[in-house]
Amino acid sequence: MFCNQCEQSFRGTGCVDRIGVCGKDEDVQSLQEMILYGLKGMAAYANHARRLGKTDPEVSAFIEDALFATMTNVNFDLASLFDMAMELGRMNLRVMEMLDTGHVEAFGKPQPTEVYEGTHAGPGILITGHDLVDLWDLLRQVEGTDIKVYTHGEMLPAHMYPKLAQHSNMGGHYGTAWQDQRRQFEGFSGPIVATTNCILIPPPSYANRLFTVRWVAVPGGQRLKGNDLSPVIAMAKQCPPLPEKFVKHSTVGFHRGVLLDNARTIVDAVKAGKISRFYVIGGCDGAEPGRNYFSDYAQSTAGDSFILTLGCGKYRIREHDYGTHLGFPRLMDMGQCNDAYGAIAVAAALAKAFDCSVNELPLTLVISWFEQKAVAVLLTLLSLGIKGITLGPNPPAFVTPGVFQILQEKFDLKLTPTQGRSHSGSIRLPVAQN
Ligand code: SF4
Numbered sequence: 522m523f524c525n526q527c528e529q530s531f532r533g534t535g536c537v538d539r540i541g542v543c544g545k546d547e548d549v550q551s552l553q554e555m556i557l558y559g560l561k562g563m564a565a566y567a568n569h570a571r572r573l574g575k576t577d578p579e580v581s582a583f584i585e586d587a588l589f590a591t592m593t594n595v596n597f598d599l600a601s602l603f604d605m606a607m608e609l610g611r612m613n614l615r616v617m618e619m620l621d622t623g624h625v626e627a628f629g630k631p632q633p634t635e636v637y638e639g640t641h642a643g644p645g646i647l648i649t650g651h652d653l654v655d656l657w658d659l660l661r662q663v664e665g666t667d668i669k670v671y672t673h674g675e676m677l678p679a680h681m682y683p684k685l686a687q688h689s690n691m692g693g694h695y696g697t698a699w700q701d702q703r704r705q706f707e708g709f710s711g712p713i714v715a716t717t718n719c720i721l722i723p724p725p726s727y728a729n730r731l732f733t734v735r736w737v738a739v740p741g742g743q744r745l746k747g748n749d750l751s752p753v754i755a756m757a758k759q760c761p762p763l764p765e766k767f768v769k770h771s772t773v774g775f776h777r778g779v780l781l782d783n784a785r786t787i788v789d790a791v792k793a794g795k796i797s798r799f800y801v802i803g804g805c806d807g808a809e810p811g812r813n814y815f816s817d818y819a820q821s822t823a824g825d826s827f828i829l830t831l832g833c834g835k836y837r838i839r840e841h842d843y844g845t846h847l848g849f850p851r852l853m854d855m856g857q858c859n860d861a862y863g864a865i866a867v868a869a870a871l872a873k874a875f876d877c878s879v880n881e882l883p884l885t886l887v888i889s890w891f892e893q894k895a896v897a898v899l900l901t902l903l904s905l906g907i908k909g910i911t912l913g914p915n916p917p918a919f920v921t922p923g924v925f926q927i928l929q930e931k932f933d934l935k936l937t938p939t940q941g942r943s944h945s946g947s948i949r950l951p952v953a954q955n
């Protein structure tokens with residue numbers, strides 16, 4: 522364990538043994554960290570939802586309670602902290618639901634949409650991160666100019682919302698996941714707006730073209746504190762124009778609403794034995810080689826199954842052609858990582874239709890994690906009692922073997938094969954489990 526949050530901290534540097542000076546043991550510390558990290562992820566979603574006018578006092582009260590439980594000399598009890606972590610998962614479901622509703626109310630009902638990937642000749646602005654309100658602000662502020670706005674990374678699902686996709690200044694999508702941004706931002710001649718995580722510290726080659734908003738800030742970049750994006754637009758007019766460069770067309774927009782509209786067809790097909798399994802493969806992407814596990818896993822799924830994906834983990838699997846089945850693409854992009862809410866809603870609807878539990882559905886979840894939003898989403902899935910999730914590519918460093926054992930016993934949580942450290946959990950080979 523490592524804890525340095527109070528004055529008693531061992532030798533003034535930190536309690537690092539199995540038990541701290543106050544008596545807190547490593548498993549209690551592990552659960553408190555899990556709660557703190559889950560809260561951070563939930564706060565990010567709640568922040569996006571608040572900007573769409575969606576708040577819930579119960580969520581705010583819970584955040585205070587949960588933070589309080591992690592203070593020095595408040596809680597040394599594993600069971601109650603575990604309950605708190607599960608409550609966090611339930612609260613995060615509420616937050617993701619608010620965000621989903623906020624997006625749909627603000628930008629229209631999502632629909633499958635073909636996206637132009639590449640650039641058009643002329644001036645352009647690239648926008649990355651998760652905040653669709655920033656994208657909307659930018660589109661409105663460039664109206665009347667010939668500047669095109671391109672989405673990057675987790676902004677790709679913006680194209681499923683009619684109001685955003687059909688805006689005359691929307692140019693298309695450029696690039697892939699966050700870890701590729703240095704190379705991709707260097708190759709984009711216009712200004713770049715980073716709205717949330719996951720932003721990397723920029724090299725000098727494009728730092729002067731990188732704008733961040735509100736509390737997002739990096740050395741060398743220019744932070745805009747409000748919603749006035751005129752410095753970005755002024756720079757777009759000065760920068761060398763983008764080339765006409767078509768990369769491909771792709772399809773996004775299999776939001777929960779689209780899938781639920783087709784629920785009857787899907788249920789009938791499962792009952793008739795025409796769909797062998799649903800896979801949710803997604804979450805975060807990252808640079809580690811172990812993430813090829815997710816690509817290999819997706820490609821090993823049967824031709825009569827469907828893969829639902831979300832988050833930037835989609836970039837790990839979307840280059841492969843999975844074909845179609847029953848008139849639907851086998852790979853369906855549900856949206857951003859917060860659209861895990863949609864995957865849960867679809868699973869719940871299927872369970873209801875089959876009069877069974879989610880765990881009895883032909884459903885497999887293979888989740889890639891990177892940062893704290895994924896911790897919140899994982900706690901949501903566990904709080905709903907969903908078992909057998911495979912998590913990777915590395916186990917969270919803040920989860921001790923003792924806490925992992927609890928998660929394994931209660932939820933049959935599994936780890937992907939890892940290159941480096943791993944907990945003593947059961948390991949699955951990169952072959953789709955049917
Ligand atoms: S809270 Fe406990 S474990 Fe943490 S620094 Fe203080 S004495 Fe050490």
Ligand code: SF4
Binds near residue numbers: 674699719804832833
């Ligand atoms: S899905 Fe996770 S890793 Fe990817 S951009 Fe979003 S927060 Fe970052």
